[in-house]
Amino acid sequence: MGNWVVNHWFSVLFLVVWLGLNVFLFVDAFLKYEKADKYYYTRKILGSTLACARASALCLNFNSTLILLPVCRNLLSFLRGTCSFCSRTLRKQLDHNLTFHKLVAYMICLHTAIHIIAHLFNFDCYSRSRQATDGSLASILSSLSHDEKKGGSWLNPIQSRNTTVEYVTFTSIAGLTGVIMTIALILMVTSATEFIRRSYFEVFWYTHHLFIFYILGLGIHGIGGIVRGQTEESMNESHPRKCAESFEMWDDRDSHCRRPKFEGHPPESWKWILAPVILYICERILRFYRSQQKVVITKVVMHPSKVLELQMNKRGFSMEVGQYIFVNCPSISLLEWHPFTLTSAPEEDFFSIHIRAAGDWTENLIRAFEQQYSPIPRIEVDGPFGTASEDVFQYEVAVLVGAGIGVTPFASILKSIWYKFQCADHNLKTKKIYFYWICRETGAFSWFNNLLTSLEQEMEELGKVGFLNYRLFLTGWDSNIVGHAALNFDKATDIVTGLKQKTSFGRPMWDNEFSTIATSHPKSVVGVFLCGPRTLAKSLRKCCHRYSSLDPRKVQFYFNKENF
Amino acid sequence: MGQIEWAMWANEQALASGLILITGGIVATAGRFTQWYFGAYSIVAGVFVCLLEYPRGKRKKGSTMERWNYYVRAVLHLLLSVPAGFLLATILGTACLAIASGIYLLAAVRGEQWTPIEPKPRERPQIGGTIKQPPSNPPPRPPAEARKKPSEEEAAVAAGGPPGGPQVNPIPVTDEVV
Numbered sequence: 001m002g003n004w005v006v007n008h009w010f011s012v013l014f015l016v017v018w019l020g021l022n023v024f025l026f027v028d029a030f031l032k033y034e035k036a037d038k039y040y041y042t043r044k045i046l047g048s049t050l051a052c053a054r055a056s057a058l059c060l061n062f063n064s065t066l067i068l069l070p071v072c073r074n075l076l077s078f079l080r081g082t083c084s085f086c087s088r089t090l091r092k093q094l095d096h097n098l099t100f101h102k103l104v105a106y107m108i109c110l111h112t113a114i115h116i117i118a119h120l121f122n123f124d125c126y127s128r129s130r131q132a133t134d135g136s137l138a139s140i141l142s143s144l145s146h147d148e149k150k151g152g153s154w155l156n157p158i159q160s161r162n163t164t165v166e167y168v169t170f171t172s173i174a175g176l177t178g179v180i181m182t183i184a185l186i187l188m189v190t191s192a193t194e195f196i197r198r199s200y201f202e203v204f205w206y207t208h209h210l211f212i213f214y215i216l217g218l219g220i221h222g223i224g225g226i227v228r229g230q231t232e233e234s235m236n237e238s239h240p241r242k243c244a245e246s247f248e249m250w251d252d253r254d255s256h257c258r259r260p261k262f263e264g265h266p267p268e269s270w271k272w273i274l275a276p277v278i279l280y281i282c283e284r285i286l287r288f289y290r291s292q293q294k295v296v297i298t299k300v301v302m303h304p305s306k307v308l309e310l311q312m313n314k315r316g317f318s319m320e321v322g323q324y325i326f327v328n329c330p331s332i333s334l335l336e337w338h339p340f341t342l343t344s345a346p347e348e349d350f351f352s353i354h355i356r357a358a359g360d361w362t363e364n365l366i367r368a369f370e371q372q373y374s375p376i377p378r379i380e381v382d383g384p385f386g387t388a389s390e391d392v393f394q395y396e397v398a399v400l401v402g403a404g405i406g407v408t409p410f411a412s413i414l415k416s417i418w419y420k421f422q423c424a425d426h427n428l429k430t431k432k433i434y435f436y437w438i439c440r441e442t443g444a445f446s447w448f449n450n451l452l453t454s455l456e457q458e459m460e461e462l463g464k465v466g467f468l469n470y471r472l473f474l475t476g477w478d479s480n481i482v483g484h485a486a487l488n489f490d491k492a493t494d495i496v497t498g499l500k501q502k503t504s505f506g507r508p509m510w511d512n513e514f515s516t517i518a519t520s521h522p523k524s525v526v527g528v529f530l531c532g533p534r535t536l537a538k539s540l541r542k543c544c545h546r547y548s549s550l551d552p553r554k555v556q557f558y559f560n561k562e563n564f
Numbered sequence: 565m566g567q568i569e570w571a572m573w574a575n576e577q578a579l580a581s582g583l584i585l586i587t588g589g590i591v592a593t594a595g596r597f598t599q600w601y602f603g604a605y606s607i608v609a610g611v612f613v614c615l616l617e618y619p620r621g622k623r624k625k626g627s628t629m630e631r632w633n634y635y636v637r638a639v640l641h642l643l644l645s646v647p648a649g650f651l652l653a654t655i656l657g658t659a660c661l662a663i664a665s666g667i668y669l670l671a672a673v674r675g676e677q678w679t680p681i682e683p684k685p686r687e688r689p690q691i692g693g694t695i696k697q698p699p700s701n702p703p704p705r706p707p708a709e710a711r712k713k714p715s716e717e718e719a720a721v722a723a724g725g726p727p728g729g730p731q732v733n734p735i736p737v738t739d740e741v742v
Contacts, residue, residue: 120652
C-alpha cells in the first residue's frame with residue numbers, strides 16, 4: 001500500500017482537485033439559482049429543477065473546457081520537454097492523458113444526463129402552468145407575453161396553450177442544439193468502447209470527429225436566453241419578496257407592484273471553450289504542417305514474420321530515445337494516422353520504424369511495399385512525440401521488458417547505448433540494464449539479431465560485459481525446439497539466435513528476477529519499463545510493489561508502462 | 565475500411581439506446597408528464613432491447629446464423645422506436661435506436677453474420693492422455709525396408725495376429741551361439 005501511494009500520489013492529488021472543482025462548481029451554481037431573488041418567480045414555476053439544470057450546465061462548461069486539452073499531443077510534448085527539470089512523477093502524469101480524457105468524458109455524460117432530466121421536468125412544469133386556468137401565480141406569470149410592444153418580458157417560453165413541449169424543443173435554438181449535441185455525444189461514446197477501438201479503429205476515429213458538432217452546438221446553445229430572471233429595474237420597482245403575495249393586484253392602478261419584467265441569460269459557454277478550441281485548432285494545423293514536409297525513404301527491409309522496416313529521412317527531424325511518430329500513407333487511406341515507435345537511435349542519420357501486420361492498414365502498407373515493380377508509396381510523418389522511455393537513462397538501474405513487437409522502444413535505447421559507448425560518453429547515469437525480450441516465435445528474433453550480436457561484441461571489447469544483462473524468452477516452443485536445444489547444450493552459441501546468451505523457454509519467473517535484482521542493488525532506484533500486454537503489466541506492477549523496500553533509501557522499483 | 569463489422573457498433577449503439585429509453589421512461593412515468601403512458605411503454609421497450617442486445621456478438625469466426633437476422637433486428641428496432649417518439653422524455657431513445665437500426669440495416673446489406681460469443685469449450689484434461697505408450701517396437705529391429713513390407717502384408721493377411729503381442733521376427737533369426 002505504501003508503495004502504491006509513493007508511485008501514484010500525484011495522480012490521486014490531481015483527480016481529487018478535479019473532482020473537488022466539479023463538486024464546488026455544482027454546489028455553488030445550485031445555491032445561486034436556488035436562493036437568489038432574481039430567480040424567485042422562475043422558481044415559482046419550476047421548483048428546484050431549475051437550479052439542478054443550471055448547476056449541471058456549469059459543470060458541463062467546465063468539463064468541456066478540459067476535454068480538448070489532453071488530446072493536444074504537441075502541446076503535451078512541449079510541456080514534457082520544457083519540464084525536464086520537473087520531477088519524474090510530474091512528467092509521468094502526461095503519460096496518462098488519455099485516461100484523463102476518458103474520465104472527463106464520463107463526467108460530461110453524467111452531467112448531460114442530469115441536465116436533460118432536469119430540463120425535462122422544467123419543460124413539463126412550463127407546459128402545465130401554461131395550461132393552468134386557476135389564476136395562480138404560476139399561470140399569471142406564464143401569461144406574460146412575448147409581445148415586444150409590452151416590453152418583451154416573458155417568462156414562460158411556451159407561448160400558447162396549444163404549443164407542445166416537443167414543438168418548443170425542436171424550434172428553439174437551445175432545444176435543437178441540445179438534441180444534436182446529445183446524439184453526437186452518444187455516437188462518440190458508443191464507438192469509443194474498448195472493443196470497437198481495438199478491433200475497428202477507423203470507425204472510432206471518424207465517428208469521434210462528431211465532436212465538432214458538439215463544440216459548435218455548445219457555443220450557440222445559450223443564445224436564445226430561455227433561462228429568465230427578473231431584471232434589475234423590475235426588482236427595484238417591485239421586489240418579489242414584497243409583491244409576490246399580492247399577485248392578483250398587479251394590474252390595479254393603485255397597487256405598488258407592477259408586473260415583473262424578465263430578461264434572458266446571455267450565453268456563457270463560448271467563454272469557457274474558446275481557449276481550448278483555439279489551442280486544438282493550432283494543434284491540428286501544426287500536425288498538418290509537419291505532415292506536409294517531405295519524407296525520403298532511404299531503405300526498405302522485409303523481415304520474417306511479416307515485419308516491415310522503413311528507414312527514412314526528414315528535414316529538421318530530431319528525436320529522443322523511445323519516442324513515437326504518427327504515419328500516414330495517402331495511397332492507402334487519406335485520413336488515417338497510425339502510431340509507431342521509432343526503432344533507431346538519435347545518433348543515427350536516419351530514423352526507422354518496424355511495422356507488423358496487425359490489421360487492414362498495416363497489411364495494405366506491407367503489401368504496397370512488397371511490390372517490386374511499382375514506385376514506393378509516399379509517406380507522411382508527424383512527430384516525434386515523447387513517452388516514458390525517455391526516462392530510461394535517469395535511472396541507475398533499468399529493467400526493460402518487451403513482449404514481441406513491444407521490444408521496439410527498447411531497440412532504440414539499446415542502439416543509443418551502443419553509440420554512447422562508442423563515443424565513450426561517461427555521463428550516463430545508468431550503470432546497469434536488464435533487458436527481457438519475450439517472444440512467441442523464432443522468426444521474430446531475426447530483426448535485432450545484428451544489433452544484439454554487435455552489442456555482445458562491443459561489451460566484450462570494452463570489457464564491460466556486466467553493463468547489459470539480457471535474456472530472451474521463447475514462449476511458443478514445442479518439443480522439437482527443446483530437443484534441439486538439449487542436444488546442443490554444450491555449444492557456445494544459442495541455436496535459435498546464434499548469440500552467446502542462451503534462449504530460455506517459457507515465461508520468466510518474475511519473483512526470482514526481481515529478488516535477484518533487489519539483492520544485487522540494495523540501495524538503488526530501479527526503473528521498470530514495459531511495452532507489452534496488460535496481464536504482464538499487472539504481474540510486473542505487483543512485483544515492483546512487493547520488492548520495493550519501505551525505506552526510501554533502499555531499493556525502490558518504479559513501474560512505467562507504454563501504451564498506444 | 566475493409567473489415568469493419570458494422571454490426572458490432574450497431575450492437576453497442578442499440579444497447580445504449582435501450583438504457584436511454586429506460587431512463588427517459590422512468591423520468592416520464594415518475595414525473596407523471598402528460599401522456600406518461602408512453603413513458604411506461606418506453607421502459608418495457610428499453611428492457612426488451614437491452615435483453616436482446618446484451619449477448620454481444622464476437623468478430624466473425626466460428627459458427628454463424630443467417631444474414632436475415634440483421635434485417636429482422638433493423639426492422640424490429642425501427643418499429644420499437646416509433647412509439648417512444650411521441651414523448652419528449654423518450655425521443656432521445658427513439659433517435660438513438662433509429663440510428664442503431666440504420667447501422668444494422670447497413671450490416672445486413674453488407675452481408676455480415678451474427679456470431680454469439682461461445683464459451684470456450686473447456687478442454688477436459690483427458691485422464692491418462694499425457695501418458696505415452698512405451699514404444700511397441702523395441703530393438704533389436706530389422707532394417708526399415710524389412711519392417712515396412714511385412715507389416716502391410718501382415719495386416720492384410722494375418723488378420724488374427726494380435727498387434728501388441730509378442731514380437732514376431734519377420735526374418736528368422738538364428739542363434740549363432742551353438
